[in-house]
Amino acid sequence: MTVKDILAAIQSPDSTSEDFAALPLPESYRAITVHKDETEMFAGLATRDKDPRKSLHLDDVPLPELGPGEALVAVMASSVNYNSVWTSIFEPLSTFGFLERYGRTSELAKRHDLPYHIIGSDLAGVVLRTGPGVNSWKPGDEVVAHCLSVELESSDGHNDTMLDPEQRIWGFETNFGGLAEIALVKSNQLMPKPDHLSWEEAAAPGLVNSTAYRQLVSRNGAGMKQGDNVLIWGASGGLGSYATQFALAGGANPICVVSSDQKAEICRKMGAEAIIDRNAEGYKFWKDENTQDPKEWKRFGKRIRELTGGEDIDIVFEHPGRETFGASVFVTRKGGTITTCASTSGYMHQYDNRYLWMSLKRIIGSHFANYREAWEANRLIAKGKIHPTLSKTYALEDTGQAAYDVHRNLHQGKVGVLCLAPEEGLGVRDHEKRAKHIDAINRFRNI
Ligand SMILES: C/C=C/C(=O)SCCNC(=O)CCNC(=O)[C@H](O)C(C)(C)COP(=O)(O)OP(=O)(O)OC[C@H]1O[C@@H](n2cnc3c(N)ncnc32)[C@H](O)[C@@H]1OP(=O)(O)O
Numbered sequence: 001m002t003v004k005d006i007l008a009a010i011q012s013p014d015s016t017s018e019d020f021a022a023l024p025l026p027e028s029y030r031a032i033t034v035h036k037d038e039t040e041m042f043a044g045l046a047t048r049d050k051d052p053r054k055s056l057h058l059d060d061v062p063l064p065e066l067g068p069g070e071a072l073v074a075v076m077a078s079s080v081n082y083n084s085v086w087t088s089i090f091e092p093l094s095t096f097g098f099l100e101r102y103g104r105t106s107e108l109a110k111r112h113d114l115p116y117h118i119i120g121s122d123l124a125g126v127v128l129r130t131g132p133g134v135n136s137w138k139p140g141d142e143v144v145a146h147c148l149s150v151e152l153e154s155s156d157g158h159n160d161t162m163l164d165p166e167q168r169i170w171g172f173e174t175n176f177g178g179l180a181e182i183a184l185v186k187s188n189q190l191m192p193k194p195d196h197l198s199w200e201e202a203a204a205p206g207l208v209n210s211t212a213y214r215q216l217v218s219r220n221g222a223g224m225k226q227g228d229n230v231l232i233w234g235a236s237g238g239l240g241s242y243a244t245q246f247a248l249a250g251g252a253n254p255i256c257v258v259s260s261d262q263k264a265e266i267c268r269k270m271g272a273e274a275i276i277d278r279n280a281e282g283y284k285f286w287k288d289e290n291t292q293d294p295k296e297w298k299r300f301g302k303r304i305r306e307l308t309g310g311e312d313i314d315i316v317f318e319h320p321g322r323e324t325f326g327a328s329v330f331v332t333r334k335g336g337t338i339t340t341c342a343s344t345s346g347y348m349h350q351y352d353n354r355y356l357w358m359s360l361k362r363i364i365g366s367h368f369a370n371y372r373e374a375w376e377a378n379r380l381i382a383k384g385k386i387h388p389t390l391s392k393t394y395a396l397e398d399t400g401q402a403a404y405d406v407h408r409n410l411h412q413g414k415v416g417v418l419c420l421a422p423e424e425g426l427g428v429r430d431h432e433k434r435a436k437h438i439d440a441i442n443r444f445r446n447i
């Protein structure tokens with residue numbers, strides 16, 4: 001039995017759940033990995049020069065044992081997230097430390113502590129097997145998976161599953177991720193695949209859409225409301241392309257920051273009107289490596305006021321981190337919110353605290369999304385209210401190049417990866433719904 005037989009079953013319109021349940025599973029499958037004995041391969045290089053094409057491998061790996069509450073999923077498509085870029089350049093830490101730590105927690109978790117790490121935190125595919133105790137999902141179900149892995153044995157996470165002390169991101173802090181032909185997930189990660197989307201479109205939003213939803217919309221994040229001025233860094237990137245859609249769909253006023261004409265045009269096509277090209281306008285928030293330039297914060301704030309008719313920012317959607325954080329705190333209005341989920345340009349932030357406390361601003365840390373938020377974010381995709389922002393797809397064997405593109409900011413929106421899917425465009429079940437949204441679904445394609 002090989003993965004080809006699984007693909008044939010998925011492509012046959014007559015396959016039943018019983019057929020999938022009866023399919024013997026292969027002993028091994030192809031997966032994108034980093035290797036534990038290579039974690040020092042980029043030592044001494046600048047971040048920019050660390051090349052994912054050198055560290056990401058396509059390996060044949062053995063099928064992991066299926067545990068209680070888990071599912072094995074045939075992955076038709078996945079997507080590249082920035083966490084896979086971090087994994088591939090072994091920054092800020094090698095992910096093998098996460099796997100070792102997880103492995104120490106239980107007999108079952110020991111499976112994750114291997115000399116290779118199968119990465120990837122998104123998938124769209126078909127359930128092959130479920131473990132004991134799984135009743136809601138069955139072989140043959142078409143699914144997407146969110147990337148929240150929790151144990152929920154501590155009460156700390158019972159109100160908000162992101163607060164579980166054993167909270168991990170699947171495919172980053174756990175093994176057996178989605179950039180592979182088969183993935184292992186906890187069944188609580190599974191959600192119905194939006195039926196109007198192809199496999200690669202359905203796999204694109206998951207991680208970033210859920211994160212943007214919590215960070216911007218949820219009461220656990222900024223709790224955005226109608227009319228809010230929302231400053232969105234990287235507004236046509238992975239997170240930003242969803243934050244921009246949430247702002248527009250929620251009646252807010254996105255002020256989109258991008259770095260090229262082409263990206264500005266994408267934001268305009270999404271429906272945004274206030275757009276700042278940070279490259280063209282040449283903001284230099286840092287005079288040198290250690291000194292910021294408040295005059296540049298002010299110039300940036302003045303530009304925002306021009307675009308808003310004199311108003312300041314209610315919510316900043318932050319993720320670039322060190323390079324922009326001082327400016328983000330400054331341009332926020334009195335009582336406003338800076339919500340942050342990352343530090344791509346550096347995690348040791350500097351800002352002038354007088355502008356925070358004297359103006360009663362708040363900084364909110366946000367990370368991925370709890371079970372419910374991930375479900376709600378996927379529901380919005382399924383209803384055609386928010387759309388995938390897939391620009392390009394790569395074959396599984398070219399994942400290194402895909403991650404390189406994201407690392408070097410050469411991409412738009414999301415970059416997809418075809419795993420078992422032999423070509424793009426497969427897996428659409430509701431053609432009528434798709435036709436209604438086709439322009440929005442294709443907005444980022446091939447640009
Ligand atoms: C969904 C997608 C998301 C993304 O893309 S996010 C972007 C990618 N992710 C990242 O870049 C994050 C990568 N992760 C990390 O960098 C690290 O993961 C963290 C910095 C988040 C945490 O590091 P750690 O080593 O886990 O924690 P410690 O705090 O450095 O060390 C733990 C030790 O510190 C002790 N400790 C913790 N809190 C306290 C306290 N309040 N007072 C005293 N000690 C404390 C603990 O007990 C433990 O100790 P003991 O080492 O002896 O076991």
Ligand SMILES: NC(=O)C1=CN([C@@H]2O[C@H](COP(=O)(O)OP(=O)(O)OC[C@H]3O[C@@H](n4cnc5c(N)ncnc54)[C@H](OP(=O)(O)O)[C@@H]3O)[C@@H](O)[C@H]2O)C=CC1
Nearest residue numbers: 082211234237238239258259320323341342344345367368
């Ligand atoms: N905590 C969490 O749950 C999550 C965290 N993340 C983290 O968020 C970060 C962004 O992820 P994602 O949106 O997918 O990545 P992308 O690379 O797809 O998009 C980020 C965008 O940010 C802009 N940007 C990058 N560097 C800077 C800078 N120095 N100053 C201003 N703008 C900048 C770029 O847009 P432009 O050039 O057009 O300005 C870029 O396209 C990553 O660090 C990732 O690890 C992501 C998802 C979840």
